[in-house]
Amino acid sequence: LKYIPSKTLSSKFFSKSNIVIFRDLDDKVWASFNSGYKTHVHKHADDGSFNLFYKGRDIFFDPGFLSYEENEESKIIKSSSFHNTVKPVDEEIQIIRQDLSGHLEKMRYENNISRSKVVGFYCTDKYEASLAIISGYKSGEIKRLIIYDRNGYFLIYDYKSKDIIANQVLEQRFNIGCDLDLVINGSSEALINDLNKNNLCEIRQFIRT
Numbered sequence: 001l002k003y004i005p006s007k008t009l010s011s012k013f014f015s016k017s018n019i020v021i022f023r024d025l026d027d028k029v030w031a032s033f034n035s036g037y038k039t040h041v042h043k044h045a046d047d048g049s050f051n052l053f054y055k056g057r058d059i060f061f062d063p064g065f066l067s068y069e070e071n072e073e074s075k076i077i078k079s080s081s082f083h084n085t086v087k088p089v090d091e092e093i094q095i096i097r098q099d100l101s102g103h104l105e106k107m108r109y110e111n112n113i114s115r116s117k118v119v120g121f122y123c124t125d126k127y128e129a130s131l132a133i134i135s136g137y138k139s140g141e142i143k144r145l146i147i148y149d150r151n152g153y154f155l156i157y158d159y160k161s162k163d164i165i166a167n168q169v170l171e172q173r174f175n176i177g178c179d180l181d182l183v184i185n186g187s188s189e190a191l192i193n194d195l196n197k198n199n200l201c202e203i204r205q206f207i208r209t
Contacts, residue, residue, distance in 0.1 A: 018036030029053070031053065033132065045078060060175060062083060089171050189203065
């Protein structure tokens with residue numbers, strides 16, 4: 001695909017599709033954030049997924065975006081483990097399948113059919129923020145807050161709802177582009193570089209105790 005900078009598009013919340021697009025006006029940094037059903041025909045376990053792009057390059061990307069097949073490999077790619085989201089360890093989102101056959105009453109599938117959704121989007125001159133509910137896990141709901149400070153910094157804050165048992169451990173999943181190199185510095189810091197060792201992204205994790 002030919003990459004053409006837009007230079008004019010601003011961040012936007014598509015409420016009916018449960019998608020938020022964060023972007024700077026120079027088109028160097030942009031990200032997508034979604035939770036809930038965009039389509040009932042082709043649904044991945046991608047609630048709470050965060051995809052990041054820098055200067056036209058995939059930093060955190062969705063490896064199953066073009067996967068429409070029903071073979072075993074495709075089913076794995078569609079799972080929450082293959083998306084940039086947060087999940088309880090050893091659990092997968094239960095996807096609700098809508099019956100589109102038969103009577104017309106069953107074909108009214110325009111609305112979200114799970115509790116997963118992007119609650120809203122807030123924007124000021126200094127930062128933007130969006131909150132999403134991630135449901136479909138047996139152990140309960142998770143909330144994910146994304147804050148973008150317009151200077152290339154994103155804060156991702158994940159927390160468990162009260163109905164999730166206290167000892168249930170959450171894990172964050174991130175898939176990076178195949179032409180990138182991941183350098184781990186200790187237990188809470190990582191660098192994402194290109195193959196020429198130019199740093200593109202720095203990740204720091206803060207554990208709430």
